[in-house]
Amino acid sequence: MTEPVSSRVWPPRGRVADALVTAVTAVTVMVPPAVADPANISPLGWLVMAVASAAVFFRRDYPLVVTVVTLAASSVYLLSPDTDGPIVVTFAIGIYTLMATGRLAAGVLIGALAVVATFYGEYGSDAENLGDLGVLFFAGWLLSVMAIGGAVYNRRAYLLEAERRMAEADRNREQEVRRRTIEERLRIARELHDALGHTISLINVQASAALHRMEKDPEQAGAALGTIKESSQEALQELRTTLGVLRQVDEEAPTAPAPRLSRLADLVDRAGGGEFSVELHVVGEPPPALPQAVDLAGYRIVQEALTNVARHSGARTTTVRVRYSADEVVLEIADDGRGASPSAGVGSGILGMTERAGSVGGELHAGPRPGGGFEVRARLPLGETEAG
Structure with missing residues (x-):
C-alpha cells in the first residue's frame, strides 16, 4: 500500500x-x-x-x-x-x-x-x-534595498560554499577510510606471509627430511618430526593472534614472545636440521633502546630470507650475520645454493623484505653472489624511523 x-x-x-x-x-x-x-x-x-x-x-x-x-x-x-x-x-x-x-x-x-x-x-x-527630506529618504531607502539584496547573495554564497566543503570533506573522509583499509589489509597480508609462510615452508622441509631418513636414521627423523610439531604450534599461535586482532575480540593479550632480533637463535634452530644447516653470527652488542619497528623488521627480513632459501635455493649451508653499530643494524643472509630462481625473483618475498626495510628508513639488496649462491643484505638505521 x-x-x-x-x-x-x-x-x-x-x-x-x-x-x-x-x-x-x-x-x-x-x-x-x-x-x-x-x-x-x-x-x-x-x-x-x-x-x-x-x-x-x-x-x-x-x-x-x-x-x-x-x-x-x-x-x-x-x-x-x-x-x-x-x-x-x-x-x-x-x-x-x-x-x-x-x-x-x-x-x-x-x-x-x-x-x-x-x-x-x-x-x-x-x-x-520631493523636498530635501524626501530625497534623503529615497536615497536611504534605495541603499537599504540594495544592501539587503547583497546580504542575501552573500548568505546564499556562504551556504553553497559550506555545502561544497562538507561534500568535499565527506569525499576526503571516504577516501581516507578506503586508503587506511587498503593499508591495513596489506599489512595483515604481509604479516601472514612473513610468519605463516616461513613456518609452513619449514614444516615442508622438515617433513621431507623425516620421510627421507625414516628408515636410514630414525633418530634424525624423530628430531625433524619434533621440529614440525613445534613449528605447527607456532603457526597456530600466529594465526590465532592475527584472527583475534581482526575479530577485535576482548581476549587476554598473547603471552608468546614478540618477534625480535634477540630471538634469531630460536629461528635459526628451527630452520636448520633439515636438508640445509643454518649458522648465526652476531657482531657487536645491540643498543639498549633498540627501536621496536627496527627489531621487528629485522626479524621478519631474516625469517623471509630463510623461507626463500628453503623454497627456492636448494642450499646446503646458510649463514646469517647480524652486525650492530651505534647507528644501524646490518643483516646478511647468504647461502651456497643455485642462486636466484625466476619464482624467487618475481615473487612477493623479496618485495616484502624491501618494504620492511623501507618502512624503517633502511634499504635492502638481494641478488646472486659472485662465487655462487644468493645473498640478502639489509641496512636498518637506528635513528628516527619513517611511517610504513
Missing part, C-alpha cells in the same frame, strides 16, 4: 511565487493612484504601470533587463503629470533581485545612477518635487 504524497502548498515556489509577487505588486502600484484620482491618470500612465508590474514576473530570469525597464518606467511615470503613485516599488524589486543574484557591480551602478538622477531632478530646477 502506497502512502499519499503530500505536496507543499505554502510557501509557493517557482512560477507560482512569481505570479503571486507580480499580482501583489500590480495592486500596490495601481490601486493607490486609482483610488486617489483615477481621472487624472492618462492611458500612458496606466500602460507604464502595467508594464512595470508585469516586468516583475521575469525578474529571476532577466534581473538586469527588469531593473532597467522598471527604472525607465518609474522615471517616465514620475515625470508625467499623472497622479503620483508607488511605482518605484517595481524598481526596488528589480534592483533587489539584481543584487541578490550576484550582479553587484551592475546593481551598484544602476542604484548610483538612480540616486544621482533623483538629486538632479530635485535640485537641477526650481520646481520642488
Whole structure:
C-alpha cells in the first residue's frame, strides 16, 4: 500500500511565487493612484504601470533587463503629470533581485545612477518635487534595498560554499577510510606471509627430511618430526593472534614472545636440521633502546630470507650475520645454493623484505653472489624511523 504524497502548498515556489509577487505588486502600484484620482491618470500612465508590474514576473530570469525597464518606467511615470503613485516599488524589486543574484557591480551602478538622477531632478530646477527630506529618504531607502539584496547573495554564497566543503570533506573522509583499509589489509597480508609462510615452508622441509631418513636414521627423523610439531604450534599461535586482532575480540593479550632480533637463535634452530644447516653470527652488542619497528623488521627480513632459501635455493649451508653499530643494524643472509630462481625473483618475498626495510628508513639488496649462491643484505638505521 502506497502512502499519499503530500505536496507543499505554502510557501509557493517557482512560477507560482512569481505570479503571486507580480499580482501583489500590480495592486500596490495601481490601486493607490486609482483610488486617489483615477481621472487624472492618462492611458500612458496606466500602460507604464502595467508594464512595470508585469516586468516583475521575469525578474529571476532577466534581473538586469527588469531593473532597467522598471527604472525607465518609474522615471517616465514620475515625470508625467499623472497622479503620483508607488511605482518605484517595481524598481526596488528589480534592483533587489539584481543584487541578490550576484550582479553587484551592475546593481551598484544602476542604484548610483538612480540616486544621482533623483538629486538632479530635485535640485537641477526650481520646481520642488520631493523636498530635501524626501530625497534623503529615497536615497536611504534605495541603499537599504540594495544592501539587503547583497546580504542575501552573500548568505546564499556562504551556504553553497559550506555545502561544497562538507561534500568535499565527506569525499576526503571516504577516501581516507578506503586508503587506511587498503593499508591495513596489506599489512595483515604481509604479516601472514612473513610468519605463516616461513613456518609452513619449514614444516615442508622438515617433513621431507623425516620421510627421507625414516628408515636410514630414525633418530634424525624423530628430531625433524619434533621440529614440525613445534613449528605447527607456532603457526597456530600466529594465526590465532592475527584472527583475534581482526575479530577485535576482548581476549587476554598473547603471552608468546614478540618477534625480535634477540630471538634469531630460536629461528635459526628451527630452520636448520633439515636438508640445509643454518649458522648465526652476531657482531657487536645491540643498543639498549633498540627501536621496536627496527627489531621487528629485522626479524621478519631474516625469517623471509630463510623461507626463500628453503623454497627456492636448494642450499646446503646458510649463514646469517647480524652486525650492530651505534647507528644501524646490518643483516646478511647468504647461502651456497643455485642462486636466484625466476619464482624467487618475481615473487612477493623479496618485495616484502624491501618494504620492511623501507618502512624503517633502511634499504635492502638481494641478488646472486659472485662465487655462487644468493645473498640478502639489509641496512636498518637506528635513528628516527619513517611511517610504513
